[in-house]
Amino acid sequence: MSSFKSIPGTFDILPEGHTSGGDAIAPSRAWQYVESTIRSVMALYGAEEIRTPILEPTELIARGIGQLTDIVSKEMFAFERGSTNYVLRPEVTAPVMRAYQQHHLSQKGGVQRLFYIGPCFRAERPQKGRYRQFHQFGLELIGSTDARADAETIACAVDVYKALGLTDFKVRINSVGDASSRPRYKEALIAFITPFADQLSEVSRQRLESNPMRILDTKIEKEKELLKGAPLLRDFLDEASRVHFDEVKAHLQSVGIPFEEDPFLVRGLDYYSQTAFEIESDDLGSQGSLAGGGRYDLLSTELGSKTVIPAVGFAAGMERLLMALEAAGKLNVEAARPEVFLVALGEAALDWAFHTARTLRSAGISTGYDLNGRSMKAQMREANRQNSRYVVIVGDDELAAGAAQVKDMDQSSQRTVDFDQLATQLKA
Numbered sequence: 001m002s003s004f005k006s007i008p009g010t011f012d013i014l015p016e017g018h019t020s021g022g023d024a025i026a027p028s029r030a031w032q033y034v035e036s037t038i039r040s041v042m043a044l045y046g047a048e049e050i051r052t053p054i055l056e057p058t059e060l061i062a063r064g065i066g067q068l069t070d071i072v073s074k075e076m077f078a079f080e081r082g083s084t085n086y087v088l089r090p091e092v093t094a095p096v097m098r099a100y101q102q103h104h105l106s107q108k109g110g111v112q113r114l115f116y117i118g119p120c121f122r123a124e125r126p127q128k129g130r131y132r133q134f135h136q137f138g139l140e141l142i143g144s145t146d147a148r149a150d151a152e153t154i155a156c157a158v159d160v161y162k163a164l165g166l167t168d169f170k171v172r173i174n175s176v177g178d179a180s181s182r183p184r185y186k187e188a189l190i191a192f193i194t195p196f197a198d199q200l201s202e203v204s205r206q207r208l209e210s211n212p213m214r215i216l217d218t219k220i221e222k223e224k225e226l227l228k229g230a231p232l233l234r235d236f237l238d239e240a241s242r243v244h245f246d247e248v249k250a251h252l253q254s255v256g257i258p259f260e261e262d263p264f265l266v267r268g269l270d271y272y273s274q275t276a277f278e279i280e281s282d283d284l285g286s287q288g289s290l291a292g293g294g295r296y297d298l299l300s301t302e303l304g305s306k307t308v309i310p311a312v313g314f315a316a317g318m319e320r321l322l323m324a325l326e327a328a329g330k331l332n333v334e335a336a337r338p339e340v341f342l343v344a345l346g347e348a349a350l351d352w353a354f355h356t357a358r359t360l361r362s363a364g365i366s367t368g369y370d371l372n373g374r375s376m377k378a379q380m381r382e383a384n385r386q387n388s389r390y391v392v393i394v395g396d397d398e399l400a401a402g403a404a405q406v407k408d409m410d411q412s413s414q415r416t417v418d419f420d421q422l423a424t425q426l427k428a
């Protein structure tokens with residue numbers, strides 16, 4: 001046994017489900033099933049996959065997400081090598097916008113829908129549903145200011161969940177206004193909170209200095225109580241933002257997507273303007289946020305573009321989705337079943353099995369056999385464990401006859417098949 005273990009907050013994904021740090025980790029086939037469903041839904045939206053590096057320049061993330069956010073100030077896995085600063089990407093939106101600009105993707109014209117599935121890294125305190133290496137899937141819709149784009153992004157996330165059979169989730173939305181409405185709002189919020197600042201937690205007191213809107217995001221009941229009469233951003237929205245928000249809500253209603261308006265919803269990343277949303281599961285407890293996103297029209301200029309590239313998107317946690325599916329009993333993905341298991345008795349038969357496995361596999365028939373020279377009983381047990389449809393038994397007698405016993409495990413029947421007929425008969 002190795003004395004090495006995976007780092008807390010990271011985990012292995014194995015052929016069978018297991019637990020890691022108290023959390024259930026779904027088997028790899030469940031991940032594959034969810035990923036392939038995501039790909040099918042993304043195809044329905046005409047979204048194409050983008051794969052960006054795990055390593056990005058630290059400055060891209062710091063500028064994109066915002067210096068004062070938790071992610072950038074405390075949670076980055078960043079390091080220096082030579083004269084370059086690297087970060088393990090904590091999210092994929094800023095990298096996608098970087099790639100969009102770097103490769104002049106706007107030249108294609110029109111709107112681009114780009115989706116991704118892959119690992120992200122945040123140095124958070126590991127707990128249920130919160131990891132240091134986790135996986136996101138997401139969609140970025142780039143090149144439109146239309147409120148339908150915002151509604152479509154939310155619809156896409158909802159459709160992924162629906163396609164997987166998840167029903168217990170809620171969409172919460174808010175408008176965080178534009179760059180002109182926020183400073184006025186911040187001022188009003190600071191004026192409201194300052195008189196009782198000494199009753200706030202350490203974290204919230206710090207946020208009052210650095211990022212007061214994030215105080216609204218508190219999970220502490222006492223603070224929620226204190227914030228009850230706080231000024232609301234929606235009362236500070238400029239006309240254009242108000243109209244845009246009303247349109248997004250109307251579009252969601254028109255396609256029957258239920259949502260709740262939450263004036264306290266503020267996201268933990270600074271690039272948002274206008275629409276912000278989260279999708280929450282009822283089954284997940286404290287780490288209930290399945291997905292989050294919103295509009296980020298000013299990220300492009302923050303990253304150096306001369307013109308504003310309007311964009312909206314969402315990202316969702318794979319781990320939390322898998323947990324929610326498991327809790328809802330929607331994750332019964334059966335192991336793939338090998339079609340054939342070759343039971344070989346003796347050295348010559350094992351050699352035959354090695355060659356025959358190759359022939360059958362070339363014919364597209366999944367085939368297993370035992371490589372440990374075990375007893376017939378042990379090999380039959382293995383065939384059963386793998387739930388093979390057919391078992392082919394070969395010993396010296398069969399080798400001499402050039403024909404094998406083929407057991408059909410579903411029909412409980414048995415027949416003799418010539419070696420050279422095996423592939424065609426098994427295929428039929």
Ligand code: HAM
Nearest residue numbers: 091093130131134289290291292293313314315316317
């Ligand atoms: P985010 O809210 O930071 O948004 O993350 C999106 C989702 O990733 C969360 O709702 C959650 O399911 C999952 N997630 C985040 N951190 C962790 C963690 N430590 N462990 C497990 N799951 C986690 C973004 O990342 C934005 N880029 C979303 C976006 C896309 N906005 C526009 N486009």
